[in-house]
Amino acid sequence: MTVTATLELAIRPESAEVATAVIHEVLEATRAFPGNQGVEVLVDTENPLRIVLLERWESLEADAAYRAWRAGDGTSNLGSILSGPPVLGLFTTASGV
Numbered sequence: 001m002t003v004t005a006t007l008e009l010a011i012r013p014e015s016a017e018v019a020t021a022v023i024h025e026v027l028e029a030t031r032a033f034p035g036n037q038g039v040e041v042l043v044d045t046e047n048p049l050r051i052v053l054l055e056r057w058e059s060l061e062a063d064a065a066y067r068a069w070r071a072g073d074g075t076s077n078l079g080s081i082l083s084g085p086p087v088l089g090l091f092t093t094a095s096g097v
Contacts, residue, residue, distance in 0.1 A: 001092055002037070003057045008087040011049040015081035023051070026076045030055065033069070035062025049083075063090065 011019045027039050037056040044050035057063040067088075070076070078086075 003063050004091045005055040006089040007053040009051045010083045012083045026078050033066050
């Protein structure tokens with residue numbers, strides 16, 4: 001079952017100039033991770049410091065493996081540009097709707 005993950009990021013104003021480079025570096029590894037089917041970066045039209053990453057994964061297991069990797073060997077410097085913890089959401093496609 002395909003999974004869509006959203007990761008909402010709140011960028012610190014003083015990190016605005018480096019945020020794109022940091023996010024790009026993080027997403028290179030995300031896109032290369034087994035089971036990733038793509039990532040889109042959405043920027044709030046009214047608040048460019050609010051960014052949502054829209055990740056597609058081939059399964060819940062692939063997403064879980066990625067999250068475990070990020071919590072261990074795959075840590076990044078993403079937290080250095082954030083004003084608070086990212087907010088993760090996991091979604092599947094509703095059938096029969």
